[in-house]
Amino acid sequence: MKKEQIEEQKIGQFAEILSDSEYVVFLGGAGVSTESGIPDFRSRNGLYHKKEKRFSKYKPEYLLSYECLKCEPEIFFDYYRKNLDARSIEPNAAHKVLAGMEQAGRLKGIITQNIDGLHQKAGSINVQEIHGTIWHNHCISCGKEFGSDYIFESSEAVPHCTECGRIVRPDVTLYGEFLPQEAYQNSISMIGKADCLIIGGTSLEVGSAAQLAHMYHGKYLVIINKGKTKLEGKANLVFHDSIGKIMRAIE
Secondary structure: OOHHHHHHHHHHHHHHHHHOOOOEEEEEOOHHHHOOOOOOOOOOOOHHHOOOHHHOOOOHHHHOEHHHHHHOHHHHHHHHHHHOOOOOOOOOHHHHHHHHHHHOOOOOEEEEOOOOOHHHHHOOOOEEEOOEEEEEEEEOOOOOEEOOHHHHHOOOOOOEOOOOOOEEEEEEOOEOOOOOHHHHHHHHHHHHHOOEEEEEOOOOOOHHHHHHHHHOOOOEEEEEOOOOOOOHHHOOEEEOOOHHHHHHHOO
């Protein structure tokens, strides 16, 4: 059987799985957003391999850690502004198909490791952001909330609160911090109810997503990722392909 025929057959199986499922959940990672032009973290062309002289003496994980925010805030905000500003990025095919599936009642919700807000931009409603988001910021002292532009547009090297003068930080889960409790608990609940879990754009190397994936004991597991992903041995279907391409095919 030719490769194209095998792919077509697998797409047909995917469509059948979705038709036979009542509670479909999508668990996604950086690979969902790379097709919008946002680099992932660990691949050869990822964020952690960018050579910027100002940051070369630091470990990549440190630059996005609570320790860096606390001890070297100027370095933290410089790196954050230069590398995590996704405000002008647009959703890709995968985001749009998933939003359409939710609106049609075929998808119950999305669990994402991404902080770019592209799922919501595409129209998705039930999105659990287990690593936070760049779209909200708050004062570390009084809790006053600020919009997405506040940090990126601030003329201060370290943005400060207009109320109490303390540092304003992004609502992003940094290395060394706990995950947002509400989003994670909601994710656990969704995984528990799911009879079909689609895992896309993640190798499941990051603990939070891997833990959620291992909690899943539903009927169907579908994995879509260009590279190898843990749990492939337990999956009903595995696609090593573009997530946008596969999601368009079952639209």
